[in-house]
Amino acid sequence: MTIRALIFDVFGTLVDWRSGVAREAEHLLRPTAPVLDGGAFADAWRARYQPSMETVRSGARPYVDLDVLHGESLPGVIAQFGIGSVPEPVCRSLILAWHRLDAWPEVPAAMARLRESHLLAPVSNGPVRLMADLARRNGIVFDAVLGAGYSRDYKPKPALYRDAVEALGFTAAETLMVAAHSDDLAAAACHGLSTAHVARPREHGPAGGETAPCLPVTYAARDLADLADQLGC
Template sequence: MKVLAFDIFGTVVDWHGSIAREMAQLHPQVDGDAFALAWRAGYKPAMARVMSGELGWTLIDDLHRMILDTILPQFGLAHLGEEERRHLNKVWHRLDPWPDSVEGLTRLKKKFTITTLSNGNIGLLTNMAKRAGLPWDCVLSAEVFRAYKPDPATYLGVAKVFDLKPEEVMLVAAHHDDLAGARKCGLKTAYVERPLESGAKNPKDVSPRPENDYHCASLVAVAEALGC
């Protein structure tokens, strides 16, 4: 293996906790936990509209804004103006990393080329990395390939960018559907446990699955497993 590609939302950064914390500061009357879940719930349906051809190619920033405008009335925030909505939508650029992320990535970077492979757009991923200190060698996005994961164009695109065979690339993610898509394209896979991705009230099953090459409790554990 020469390149490690990382899913971002939920794997490297804590989207739920970050959004809930921001809502507590901006709009303390709103249930931040429920707001974060509602916003994220619109993610896959919105991408499906693009993948089906109902919508043309759309950046995740714009899909996030479409979902945001839909859910604001549900939480008594229909009155927010354009500037407030734009600021709130950019919360996805301000997501906090999990406590182990920067250390784990820094260690892995010494031995491997590390890159994002996210449905998030390039500007979002770059702003996030700058703020959070995520030490990427490269920022790859669905925007580069004009296809959302799990389209094979994304996983095979990483190998093509670096002129590698698929088996020389490993996807690191906290989502089994993402890893399954990568595996079908010949990539290696590492599952990272993020039991609290959707908040403490909604713990998820992080049991090992034999089809993955590695199963790790954190990104630091991934580094240890790979001798970094």
């Protein structure tokens, strides 16, 4: 089956969320927490990511975007680290730190190669504005912005994968879900999509990341450049 479109997980797969959030937290919170371990702060914030989205996935509340969820979870993280009062403008800037993440080194060039012969779109839990900001920051060109902001729900709910296939107009098998997380790929495969695992062994810093998929996939790649090579780009 010819792959005609690629859809991407973003946090961890295309961008290094941990290093970016750690850097911003250490900088923005220095006046009140001069010896903050930014990596630990990023990990603690990320630990609230899935539980916050589950409130939407479960139907307990209507859809709200990830910026709202990050804003709701931030005070708890600040309290967890024993940090004193943080001004509201600093909190807002911390939330927007997720909009200022850097891509993994090979990603911009690999995305340009892939786009020569495929349609590209994020299918992320991040909202449209966040995806646009990350794309502009890292010189990535998407043909569409899909995912949570488009489907009004969070992965791994079926709508995100089905809506992406329908929006791009190819068959599910012609649409390749690219992720560094086996659970994301398992959900995509349930809906007939082709799947590509990209290893990100440093996603969680000292805690590592997935070096190989935990399930059968269509492609398994060392990084995004390797995936582009495998696709003949």
